[in-house]
Structures are given as structure tokens and as C-alpha cells.
Amino acid sequence: MRFRTRTSPHMVPGHSVGGLMRQVLYALIPGTLAMAWFFGWGVLVNVVLSVLFAVMFEALMVTLRRRPVGVTLGDSSAVLAGWLFALAIPPLAPVWVLLVGTGFAIVVAKHLYGGLGYNPFNPAMVGYVVVLVSFPRELSLWPSPEGLADASFTLWQTLQTTLTGRLPEGMDWDAITRATPMDMMREALVSGQTVHEVTRSPVFGSFSQTEWEWAGNLFLLGGLWLLYRRVITWHIPVSMLLSLATIAGVFWVIDPDQFASPAFHVFSGAAIIGAFFIATDPVSAATTPLGRILFGIGIGILTYIIRTWGGYPDGVAFAVLLMNMVAPTLDHYTRPRIFGHSGDGRG
């Protein structure tokens, strides 16, 4: 009897790339819903449109590059990039911001470098940084829950705002937006107030603005689930959050009036989603265990430096991109000791 020959292993295959990506997507759901709960339909509109655009650009590029479209779209990596990008963009941002950002993320940051697996930089963060430096005004308008509630902002009005870039008649940006915790802290400290005065504000919960705390908690939940499912390893999230908390703690102990608490840093801005969902993008991160720890530490420290002394209120995106640059070097110098070798791994 004749048989077909195939290569080992002759077992039921374990994971698939698409499966891993989809698990990350599932883990994003609770945090995304929390953000939508607080910041309105705009969050979901952003996610849906960005994912749509990202997939569109992906299909376009894959066709141009003459690769199998079905297989590539099946890996869901474009969906994930679009989703992560959307979460960084203020709800109610105009549609062209989404188009430019996802286009840059997928076309330039991903496919011009060779597509999935070959991009040195995190595509979603490249897209975000491009629109952040290009359209600072649009990127600074975060709606506030109470503003949206007062204006009884509907899904239809949200779509109108996103697609036209203009608020519906009779509405005013000032009434429906409010500074994010990172912005509040930054402006207050620049204008001579103390940290304490900011955190006493009624919109603050235990460590940060209540909404951001809750969104952070739910992203944390999703991140822990990813750890439990072994989709990500602990190295990057733990080292990033620990280093951020440690450096923030040091300055906070030195001068609690001028430097926000470690808890504020961890639960504000993009720290948690960055630690579990963005910095852990395996393609652009370091890949050795020790390399990943250093990678996380670098992101934590750079995030703090940019937040505290840099020109932008949050620094996670920049920190991730900067550490993407050194990831290959980290991998080179942090090779594990090979079994049966003494000293470092270099045989």
C-alpha cells in the first residue's frame, strides 16, 4: 500500500497565527466596551471604520504584491492593527484621520517593509504617531462622558461628526470635551499647580479619572486572560509596568507635589493597553526572554520621560517605536545560554 509522505511532527497542530490574533481581539472587547460606555458611540465608530480601512488597505497591498489575499486576511493582523489604532484616536475624530492613520500603518509601516513578520515598527503606533504629529488639534479633543450625556449625543450624530469633521448644529467642542488625565496633569503642573490639586478634582477616582481607571481595569483583565492563554508572555507587560511604576515612584517620593504617583502613571493614558496589547506585538518586539524584559523596561522609562519632560502628554507610542529600533540589538546581546554551553550563548 502506498502512502503520502509529510514532514514531522505528525500531530494535531496547535496554534495558528490567525487564532492568536483573534484571541488578542477577544481580549480587547471588555476594555473597548468600557471605553464606549464612557466616551460614547465614537469609540465603536472609530473601531469599525479603522478596521474596515485597515482590511481594505491590507487587501490592496496584498493584491499589489501578488500574495494570496484570503490567507493574508485570514490572519486577522490587519483587523488587530486597525482596532488598536482606533483605540488611540479620540472618539469623534474626523474620518480622514482614521484613513490617513490606518493607511500609513498598513501601507507604509507594514507592507512596504515586507508585510506581517517583517515590519520593524509597530504598525498601529506608526499610524497613530503620524496623525498625532500631523493633526494635533483633532487628536486633542477627547469627549467627556458628562458632556456627551448633556448633549444627548446619538449614534447618528456621532457618525455625522466623524464623517463631516464638524459637530452637529448648535453644539460646541468645549461643551462636550474635557482634558484627559494626562493633559490635565501636564497643564496643571506647567501652570504651577501641584499634583494634589489635580487629583482632588471631582472627575478623579482613586488614581486617575474614573473612566480611564475602569477602561484600564478591563484592558488589564483582557491582558491577564492573554497571559493565562499563553498568547503573550509576562516579560514585557510586567517589566514595562514595573519600571514605569518604579521610576514614577522614585520621583514621587522625592517631590509628590511636582510628580504624579506611580498609580496615576499606570492607570492613565495608554500604559496598560500599551503594556499588554501594544508592546507585546511579537513582530516588532524583542524575542529573547531577557531581551523582552529589557525592552519592557526601556518602554516604561521612556514613557515616563516623555510624559514628564517631553512635548507630548503621553509617551507610550513614542516609547514603543523607540524601543522597536533597538529590539534587534537587544536580541543579539541577550541570547540565552545554550544547553551544554558554559557562560553566554555564543558558542
Next chain:
Amino acid sequence: MQLHHFHGGLKLDEHKAESTARPLLTMGVPKYLYVPLSQHIGAQTECVVEAGDRIAKGQRIGRAKDYICANVHAPTSGWIRGIVEHPVPHPSGLSAPCIKIETDGRDRWGDDRLEPWRDWRERDPRSLRERVRDAGIVGMGGAAFPTAVKLNPRPGKRIHTLVVNGAECEPYITCDDLLMRTHPEAILEGARIVAHMVGAERVLFAVEDNKPEALRALTDAVASGEHDFIRIVSIPSVYPTGGERQLIKVLTGREVPSAGLPADLGMVCHNTGTLKAIREAVVAGQPLISRIVTVTGPGVREPRNVEALIGTPFADLVAAAGGYRPDVDRLVMGGPMMGFAVGDDAVPIIKGTNCLLATRPQDTPQPGPVMPCIRCGECTRVCPANLLPQQMYWFAKSKDFDTIQDYGLFDCIECGCCAQVCPSNIPLVQYYRFAKQEIWGREKERQKADLARERFEFRQQRQEREEREKAERLARKKAALAKKDSAPTEKKAAIEDAIERARARKTAQPAKERSAQDRERADG
């Protein structure tokens, strides 16, 4: 006993119970046997029989003509029907020279049978090693490395521990398990023989804890005999604990040096099946002509273990296990992790065949298309050699063979853990095998080129020297002729002397050169 861990490894679905439920079946003698001349790592044996020869059971039919080689014996009595190219169990699917035996069904031993040595304790290690060599024993865990070579003492290395490998860590395979359950005494006697041969003071007998019956049988046997220096150790079931280096790490916490051998740590490691074979060779005078094979997998009706003669076709073993189930599409020799699929079930079992695994499409679904590596690092997490498979993959793909060696290519044991967990379905082990083959190929090319260059340079030097000497001779002759006129008598003696010397050199020189030329021709 304090146990240790190695990095990585996998907990796999064991699938062992399927084939241990039925008792061991000793198969009959098939009509024809195809005994490959090469069943081991090392050189091919030299066939010492001819078509038409009458042969007895246990008669040597393939002679080891190299140090790393193993004799091949007739598994039963019959007639040689030719040395034929026949499909053999090899990943390439190619055919190789096999001795075709028509059996006579009488299973008759010859007169020159090896003498049984019940008094092996009185024999010296050298003659016992010679017996192992005569009996053609190879490692029966699958690698099939000639056992006598492994038993040879290495200068300056004292062996204090014999490690018996009863881990059997790959899913589905249970031939060692069955052997340990049914023949614990024979394995233990084999262990004592080897300990005697290498001078080991203790024996660590490691069995994975998923084989409680085997552990009990061995423990009982140790308790009832004089085996107090043998210790049965239950170790956690993690793939690939059965790798020699991983097993030694688990038992002792020490790592065999990368380019070294267990002997560097004073240890030697043998598989249970090998020890049983050594025992039979020494105590019963029986060469390695049969073995236990697990015939299993969802593609056979009655998975079980069978004892079969070397050279029996796979198809006969499957028939003994109830035959195939419908739509079976893959037949693997070895386990699911390291085994290879064969294209034809006419191939015969060889000394290293521990398992036949038949599967259907639904059991091992075709993995999706190969995707780009996303550097997720799962392979790094599971690698028992603590390598960076994702990085080695890049270097193999870009044929950067220097860097890949720097990243420990030759520390890879090809266990397949990385490929099993890879979400991108990359056949990583294939890439490493490819890189190893390329590097070995290049090394051979380089050696050949070096030899050619040396020869060329030698030839050039010789020609130059000949030219020079010719010129010198001419010059001397001229000078002598010129002087002959001026000093005819006085220097005649001196000239004749010089001519004599030159003649003597001439006769000596060409002889030397001729021999060099001969050597060159022989090499070429």
C-alpha cells in the same frame, strides 16, 4: 532522589493506552525477509553471502568493515535470493541494497552460533564488548548508533554511572514499556552486564511516571534480585525527557558539554531495549535479529506491540495489528514528533524501528499554509536545548551558515517541539536539517579542495626541483668538461668521485619520486 528540570519541553497527549491494552504478540516467520545492509548510523555493512546460499538463523550475512558499523545477521534460516534494491525505511523514500531471504519456516540455528556466556562475570570487558560488536547491536531507542562504539572506554574518562533510558517520552510508542513490564529481569541483567563492562558503580534506571506497571515490575525485580546498586527512578513525563542529554540533566542536574559526550560526566546511557539485546547476545548467544515494535495509531484496528524479525515488511506488522482502518493516509516509522512518514508499507523493519504509527486525515489535519514567522517566541519557550529557533530559522532561510552555527545549530536535537508549537506552521526542523546538511556538504567540499590544492602544490614543487637539479647537473658537467683539459690527471679522481655521487643520487632520487607518484595516483 532529587530530580531536576531542563528548559522547555512539552506535555503532549500520550496515546499510550491504546497499544498497551493487548498483550505482546510474537509474529510468525514471513515468506520473504528484506534485510537492509545499512540499518545503523555509520558505514554500510559488506554483504558476505551470495544468491543461492543456504543460511542458518543467526548466521552473519553483513560484515561490519568499519569502526562505526554493525554486523547484520540472518533473522531466520532459509536461502539467499539475491542482493536487491528494495525500499527501506528512510526519510528520502529511496531504495537501498537489501539481502532478500526466502525463509524455510524451520527457524534453525547454525553450528557456528555464538556461545552462551552465563558466566559473563568472569569475562573481561574487552571480550564482552567484542560480543556486543559481533552481535550487531545498535541503540534501539531509534537512533541506531552502534552500541559497541558507545561501550568503548575513552582515554582518561572513568565511567561511574550507567543511565538506563526507559523514559520513552514520545506519544504512542510503548515498546519499551511492554518490554519493561514483561522482561524486567532480562533488562536488569543487561544493565549489570554493561555496568560490569564499563566499570560503573551505580545504575540509574529512569522511567517516566506515566508507566506505573513498568515501574512496579522493575521495582519488584530489583527487590527480589541482587541489584542493590540499581536504582529505579520515576521521572516526570515531559517530552523530550528521553533525549540522552535531557535525561542526564533530569537525573543529575548536570549538562553534557555541547561538543562532548556523557562520558565527559562519567556517564553512559543506554536504552532498555538495547540492554535486553546485550543480555541476549551475552547470556543466550543470540545476535540482534528481532525486536518489539509498537503498531499503533488511529489508523490501525487493533493497536498493539509485536515482536517481529528484522526484515519483516511493515504491512505484515499492520496485518498483525488487525489491519488498517479505512481512509488511513499516513504511515510513520517512529513517533509522531521525530518519526518520518514512509511512502510504501513494503519497507522492512530494521533494528531501530520502535514504532509504526498509522493515521487518518482527521487525526492529523493538514496544517494551514505556512505563514511568516511573527517571532512570537513559543519555540524559544519550548526548546529543550535553550536555543532561539526563530532566529535560527532566519539564518537557515538566508543560508547564513556561519551565524546559524553561532546560534547553536548543532546543539539542536531535532525533537520537533518548536515545529509543533509554531503558529505559522513553519517546518522548523526541516530548515535545521537542511542547514546541517549544507554545512556538512560544504565541509566535505572544502576538504576535497584542500586535498586537491595540496597535491597540486606538491606536484609543482617537484617539477621545480627537477628543473633545478637538471640545470645544476648540466652546469657541473660543463664545469667538469672545462676542467678536464686543464687538470687531466690530478682531478680525475675527484671528478669520477663526483660522477659517482651524482649517479648514486640519480638512482636514489627517481625511486623516491616514483613512490610519491604512485601514492598520488592511488589517491586520485
